[in-house]
Amino acid sequence: MSVTQEIADRLEDAFSPTELNVIDDSESHRGHAGHREGGESHFNVKIRSAHFKGLNRLARHRAVHDALGPDLIGRIHALSLDLST
Helix, strand or coil, rough: CCCHHHHHHHHCCCCCCCCCEEECCHHHCCCCCCCCCCCCCEEEEEECCCHHHCCCHHHHHHHHHHHHHHHCCCCCCEEEEECCC
């Protein structure tokens, strides 16, 4: 399974989002730190979920990191998050 699909599956399970977009943006970081051939190192994630209601930005980011888990986070070089209700 691809890292992109693992991210999507874990976030879907954790947040039941009304909108979820996971974009592998690795190619635009070619030549930068953390870039790997084949991609799957840099991601842009957009989630809309009622789970985030009442949580500040830091709490939302922590919730996503917790849902992804240390094993998956350890394989990602950069993760850009756009999180709201």
